[in-house]
Amino acid sequence: MLAFDFDGVIADGVDECLLVSWIARHDLGLDAFSPGGLDSVPNSFRDEFSRLRRFVRHDGHFLVPFIGDTKDIDDAIAFGQRYDSIPESEREGFREKFVAIRTAARKADEGYWFSLHRTFPEVVRTIALLRGDIQIVSGKDGLSIIEILRNQDIHVDDAAVFGRLTSKRGVLTELLEVARGRGEELVFVDDNLANVIEAIQLGARGLWATWGHHSDDDVIRAKRENVPIVTLESIGSLLGELTHGVHGMRFLHTMIRVSDIEDSLAFYCEALGLVEVRRTESQAGKFTLIFLAAPGDTDAAYERAPLLELTYNWEPEVYTGGRNFGHVAFEVPDIYVRCQSLLDHGVEIRRPPRDGKMAFVRSPDGISIELLQAGAPLPPAEPWQSMPNSGTW
Secondary structure, eight states: OOOOOTTTTEEEOHHHHHHHHHHHTTTTGGGGGGGEEEESSSSHHHHHHHGGGGGGGGGGGGGGGGOOOOOOOSSHHHHHHHHHHHHHHHHHHHHHHHHHHHHHHHHHOOOHHHTTTTEEHHHHHHHHHHHHHHEEEEEEEEHHHHHHHHHHHHOOGGEEEESSHHHHOOHHHHHHHHHHHHOOOOEEEESSHHHHHHHHTTTOEEEETTTTOHHHHHHHHHTTTTOOOEEEEEEEEHHHHHHHHHHHHHEEEEEOOOHHHHHHIIIIIIOOEEEEEEEETTTTTTTEEEEOOOGGGGGGGTTOEEEEEEEEEESSOOOOOTTTTEEEEEEEEEHHHHHHHHHHOOOOOOOOOSSSSSEEOOOTTOEEEEEEEESSSSOOOOOTTTOOOSSSS
């Protein structure tokens, strides 16, 4: 199970937070939510607001930069103490105004509101491609998170968005229990180092996002406490590896054999509405492979999932007994481990993974299942290298 913070990890909305806070603190009208309103904020305050952003864990914390001189605040403890020194009624009043103004501003000028949130393409693309069990755990309100994600064409279940949290401990504890109940681990990504350390202490796999808001002291502490660090350049490959470890396998495609390419494409593409995304031909094997995707899946086509594979054999063949339905393919993190597990369950390996890359088995009803090694083939190993084929697959 994957869980992400929002502000600072998926998007940077510091200017939106600054402007909403400024309007709330000074009881300005909604007309101040504009480029001119943002430009009217003094640069000195804007700089101090941005500097303190790394200590913010919920929307009430945006009140701190308005309370006296904050130059002496240089760590999370001092920041928390300054916030706690503010009367509770003032803190709660600010939070109510903040949310009310954000909600009204989003409705009044959605385009400008969206423009104040700079999303990180590497993270957005990773979330879209993983198609996993994604949870959002954030101090930002849930409706704003949902709207920003939908604007990026990412649809997350509303129940998977946990917003306006003053502490993430409770939600992370609940998610950790759910993940363990599934036999999975919880992977949590946040740019707030304290949140990541807390998640690790709870038993989750915490990853500190270094492209968010942090200080040099955070870097020193992360290295001292051996906190795993993730960068924008590494997030895609790292989470891909972790997802393989969490979920064990990934659905790739379903293959069916066809007797006529033109007739088949007329049905699947012209009539059914699928889109051809890739085609390969093998002179040696005398076959053509055509991969089709549903229109909504074309962006993920280069990840080879989820696709329909049409196999056209150049030598004529009459398909009977279901041979026209070829196989279902799955990618696995270790093909040798998976095949051994199948053997342990009494399943016959029809085509052993002699090449460290591919194997075939059959279901009790005779459906062919292809297993493909993720990434590069594994080095040849016994007993697979010497194991003969068995029957058909």
